[in-house]
Amino acid sequence: AQSVTQPDIHITVSEGASLELRCNYSYGATPYLFWYVQSPGQGLQLLLKYFSGDTLVQGIKGFEAEFKRSQSSFNLRKPSVHWSDAAEYFCAVGADSNYQLIWGAGTKLIIKP
């Protein structure tokens, strides 16, 4: 069965520091992989997605993620975080053209001034 693990429930980083959020998935074939961000009172917003091709994916707001098949990972990175990046971040895996996404439990990002 498909599953997604986000090992870090909370991460605290200083403003301007680099960020990496971890995501590991379990899936038998090549997955569709997504990162979404959820701010309080806001809907989930897509940051980036991987379907095929280049394993380094660029997204909005300066985020990128790298698909590593050998590690079953799709970690999200940003070189320098801003206070406005404080939110909850969700990794999701899908198959069959995006039907029925399976989600991780999320990582809450806290920014220290």
Add this chain to the structure above:
Amino acid sequence: DTGVSQDPRHKITKRGQNVTFRCDPISEHNRLYWYRQTLGQGPEFLTYFQNEAQLEKSRLLSDRFSAERPKGSFSTLEIQRTEQGDSAMYLCASTLEGGGGSTDTQYFGPGTRLTVL
């Protein structure tokens, strides 16, 4: 802005009452999804529609849950005889399947937060 909208944004009800939530997807989107999200968890898939056809409903949490999309546009999610365990955020998303450009991206509404007393 013509994003996904949900109504109401908040609903407080007493145990045993029925509730209905509405979702209006992005107008040209043919697929519509319902999810439930509880505190500290990611969204949990419930059901989805392709136009007016409900193609997957086995993940609906119990027979108290039902969803419709009668004309292939807006959708409703109904919970009958609510229980305290139904308290959660109910999310709707839509996508355009079969088109070009930015298909396969699910666009989410702001959610309806249900509290069952």
